[in-house]
Amino acid sequence: MSNAIQFAILGMASGGLYALMALGLIVVHRTSGAINFAHGAIAVTAGYVLFYGEAQGIPTPVAVTIAILAGLLLGVLIQLLVMTPLRNASTLTKAIATLGILVVLQAGCQLKFGSQPQLVKNFLPQNGVTILGAYVTVDYLIMLAIALLLAAVLWVVYRRTRFGLATTAVSDNEEALGTLGWSSTLVARGNWAIAGTLAALSGVLLAPTTGVSLPSMTTLLLPALAAALFGRLSSFPLATLGALLIGVTQSELTFYGQSPVLRDLPNLPEAVPFLLIIVILVARGKTLPTRDFVESRLPALGSGRVRPRTVLPTVAVAVLLIQWLLPLEWVMATTSTLIAAIIVLSLVLLIGYAGQLSLAQLSIGGLGALVTSRLVASADWPLPLAVLVGIAAAVPVGIVVGLPAVRTRGATLAVVTLGLAAALNSLVFSTVKFTGGDVGLDVGYPSLLGFDFDETTYPRRYALVVLALLVLVGIGLGNLRRSGLGRRMISVRSNERAAASLGVNVAGAKLSAFVMSSVIATLGAILVAFRYPNALFTSFDPFQSVNYVVQSVIGGVGFVPGAAAGGTLEPSGLGSKVIHDIGLGDWLTLVGGVLLLLTVIFNPDGMVGSGLAQVRSAKRRLFPAKASSSASDGVVAVDSQAGAAPDRGAVNVLAVSGLTVEFGAVTAVDGVDFELRSGEVLGVIGPNGAGKTTLIDALTGYVPAKGSVTLDGKQLLGTPPHRRSRLGLIRSFQSLELFEDLSVGENLLVASEKSTLRTAVGSVLRPKRPTLDGAAAAAVQEFGLGDALAAAPGDLSYGQRRLLAISRAVACNPTVLLLDEPAAGLDDGDRQALKALVRRLAENWGIAVLLIEHDVDLVMSVSDRILALNFGAVTAHASPDEVRRHPEVIRSYLGEDDAAASTGTDETLERSAQ
Numbered sequence: 001m002s003n004a005i006q007f008a009i010l011g012m013a014s015g016g017l018y019a020l021m022a023l024g025l026i027v028v029h030r031t032s033g034a035i036n037f038a039h040g041a042i043a044v045t046a047g048y049v050l051f052y053g054e055a056q057g058i059p060t061p062v063a064v065t066i067a068i069l070a071g072l073l074l075g076v077l078i079q080l081l082v083m084t085p086l087r088n089a090s091t092l093t094k095a096i097a098t099l100g101i102l103v104v105l106q107a108g109c110q111l112k113f114g115s116q117p118q119l120v121k122n123f124l125p126q127n128g129v130t131i132l133g134a135y136v137t138v139d140y141l142i143m144l145a146i147a148l149l150l151a152a153v154l155w156v157v158y159r160r161t162r163f164g165l166a167t168t169a170v171s172d173n174e175e176a177l178g179t180l181g182w183s184s185t186l187v188a189r190g191n192w193a194i195a196g197t198l199a200a201l202s203g204v205l206l207a208p209t210t211g212v213s214l215p216s217m218t219t220l221l222l223p224a225l226a227a228a229l230f231g232r233l234s235s236f237p238l239a240t241l242g243a244l245l246i247g248v249t250q251s252e253l254t255f256y257g258q259s260p261v262l263r264d265l266p267n268l269p270e271a272v273p274f275l276l277i278i279v280i281l282v283a284r285g286k287t288l289p290t291r292d293f294v295e296s297r298l299p300a301l302g303s304g305r306v307r308p309r310t311v312l313p314t315v316a317v318a319v320l321l322i323q324w325l326l327p328l329e330w331v332m333a334t335t336s337t338l339i340a341a342i343i344v345l346s347l348v349l350l351i352g353y354a355g356q357l358s359l360a361q362l363s364i365g366g367l368g369a370l371v372t373s374r375l376v377a378s379a380d381w382p383l384p385l386a387v388l389v390g391i392a393a394a395v396p397v398g399i400v401v402g403l404p405a406v407r408t409r410g411a412t413l414a415v416v417t418l419g420l421a422a423a424l425n426s427l428v429f430s431t432v433k434f435t436g437g438d439v440g441l442d443v444g445y446p447s448l449l450g451f452d453f454d455e456t457t458y459p460r461r462y463a464l465v466v467l468a469l470l471v472l473v474g475i476g477l478g479n480l481r482r483s484g485l486g487r488r489m490i491s492v493r494s495n496e497r498a499a500a501s502l503g504v505n506v507a508g509a510k511l512s513a514f515v516m517s518s519v520i521a522t523l524g525a526i527l528v529a530f531r532y533p534n535a536l537f538t539s540f541d542p543f544q545s546v547n548y549v550v551q552s553v554i555g556g557v558g559f560v561p562g563a564a565a566g567g568t569l570e571p572s573g574l575g576s577k578v579i580h581d582i583g584l585g586d587w588l589t590l591v592g593g594v595l596l597l598l599t600v601i602f603n604p605d606g607m608v609g610s611g612l613a614q615v616r617s618a619k620r621r622l623f624p625a626k627a628s629s630s631a632s633d634g635v636v637a638v639d640s641q642a643g644a645a646p647d648r649g650a651v652n653v654l655a656v657s658g659l660t661v662e663f664g665a666v667t668a669v670d671g672v673d674f675e676l677r678s679g680e681v682l683g684v685i686g687p688n689g690a691g692k693t694t695l696i697d698a699l700t701g702y703v704p705a706k707g708s709v710t711l712d713g714k715q716l717l718g719t720p721p722h723r724r725s726r727l728g729l730i731r732s733f734q735s736l737e738l739f740e741d742l743s744v745g746e747n748l749l750v751a752s753e754k755s756t757l758r759t760a761v762g763s764v765l766r767p768k769r770p771t772l773d774g775a776a777a778a779a780v781q782e783f784g785l786g787d788a789l790a791a792a793p794g795d796l797s798y799g800q801r802r803l804l805a806i807s808r809a810v811a812c813n814p815t816v817l818l819l820d821e822p823a824a825g826l827d828d829g830d831r832q833a834l835k836a837l838v839r840r841l842a843e844n845w846g847i848a849v850l851l852i853e854h855d856v857d858l859v860m861s862v863s864d865r866i867l868a869l870n871f872g873a874v875t876a877h878a879s880p881d882e883v884r885r886h887p888e889v890i891r892s893y894l895g896e897d898d899a900a901a902s903t904g905t906d907e908t909l910e911r912s913a914q
């Protein structure tokens, strides 16, 4: 028992260190919304500074102070040099930037101090005390006390002081902070300084116990990330509690690990943070982001068009070089680069197309490669069959990794994948029983139908096989980019809420991306494993996966050729060969990290992205007549036979009764009843905050609601948004929510294409030119978008963008169309056109239209009936004339003057409505 208590106290001490780290992560998240993946690296760097100081003969207390100040300085520098230029970037981009910092610090420390752990002196008292019968040294208690004290101090500072309030203001409303006379940059810098200090403090406190070593960068970071998530990335006390729980659990597992049951899993404690991360995110996540989620711009995407005139000569030159021209050492460097390019392609799919960041690509792929290797090495399976089974094994792994992505997004998802990579590393790849350790698995020499292509004997053949596979995967990805499935993935990356409103199964699109990218990563990992007769898994660690993210972003993560460009940065690849040859030795990783930072700051679309943009602009200058618009690669055809509004046949009825939505104490929609039939227009009016948008959210499944919503008798409550959309209930959004990464035509295609597994696979293998037909073709005519199909939404005027948002909803061929303030910001002419359009959609198309509008004149003149809301409840439901005269509506919304002025102008009426 006393042993269990002793382990609990030791666990609390390491929990205290995790807590210090977690506090720093929260401080950064509060100020910049970023998850700092370099936090562990700052801690370890401070540890190395302490080691270096001691080695120089500096007294330990001074060295400790310098090390902590180094953390502070690093925090300030990161904010100054990286976060300030990226302040408006997406959280994903910021997370990638912190990965760059991680790589720079890791590579810098490795260059200076090597990879062996370095020992530092104990600077805390080592005398022992007995607590509840358990003997522990005082240093552990001091660590715990420091953590608890700092957590309490931070809690008070961020709640009670002007600095703390200013920090909250930086993340909530930077302009408001400016009016208070505070500089947001200085507040952010102060927070980064605190975070750096906290990281350094934990690194320095840890150093005497474990020594200073590079792997601590993740072993410290992961529990801290888990604890910070436990504290919802905002609560200091909760994060501290989480950290202590993790520390104690890990410590007790180490203690009970001596028992026969746990003896076979010596690394189980290291997996605890990952398990906690999964549980937290799956329990707390949301399948769709909330209304206030702001989508930021992600790196640009290529067209995916496969141009034989470019591909064939490039492949021919590569074959020529590999087979005849290059010396062997260059061939092997080329092989490394080409294999890396395959793994990076898995990230082009996942990050580029689907917008999901994974830090576990090599671990996922490695698992499949391990299956293949063991089947060949131990069970003597033929290679092709073993490869197929290894790749098949990647499918469930992809699903497991993808599942958290269904309920979380952005940088938080990256935390899950980093946790997975670390867990796989400690549970699988570091377990000699599975991988053979440093000896590896005896997979022999690969051969297919008598064709030997092992790298040891036939390096050129191996390189050619890798090249062939890279070209095949690259063409497949290009085809995917132009396919319906690809468009759906991109729509999810651009805007999950909008994608779901058009019937896209967001979870399905994400899972498909994870599965397909896992398969590609597995292919790459198998090629890594089978390079030598003994397949080694010692380097399948999280750092390598981070390296592939680095390569993908530098090359251009939205572009297939970007993978080859990024692959040159592979250790032992072409870039490394060049760097070696010019005498820079092992500087490649450091160069990669610096390049990544420069890329995300100055060139977010990567080498290929910016290169293509320059070629395009040069073409435009030289051949203005021929030049096409930036999105013209997304050209789609319009079915010339289609064009008339689809005949709807039967009358459909949307019946709503007792519909209620509660947000805590606020009842946003309060027992609303109405019916809406095909061909009718129901206007919904009410003051700001009356619950109009929440009504649409509830009808379309974006917020949980009580009551009943039926379409032709079928109950819709409880059905997810994309299903309701497929049943004919289609909404638009106040803020448009167009897919900015897709052309106008592709925006319409996402709405109109129906896809099955067969068409998805078919379009990747043999893509066809997409065609807008049925309702989508009719919408193109109705909305006059024929000339704009190839344009990017960003190139359209504001009025055209509004029209595109409505036409995209109409392209779904809705039974019920729910329009949320479609006239907002339109000029008078466009408003008149919209009025006529809404009537045509009802009368000619037979659509039931629910129209929320603050333009009272418009809504009164176009609607058959009006539903007036106030505080979520219906105040009137009658004809426009009756509602205009309704005393309650006049009091709460219209005002006496405007109601009396039955012929009031748009402007006066709208002013009163605001």
Ligand SMILES: Nc1ncnc2c1ncn2[C@@H]1O[C@H](COP(=O)(O)OP(=O)(O)OP(=O)(O)O)[C@@H](O)[C@H]1O
Residues within 6 Å of the ligand: 290, 291, 663, 666, 667, 668, 686, 687, 688, 689, 690, 691, 692, 693, 694, 695
């Ligand atoms: N996710 C949410 N969590 C908590 N409260 C919410 C949420 N969404 C809306 N509300 C609250 O519900 C009420 C209704 O808001 P809603 O946006 O539906 O009104 P509205 O009539 O559409 O307003 P507006 O005309 O300004 O668009 C408001 O009090 C709002 O603050």
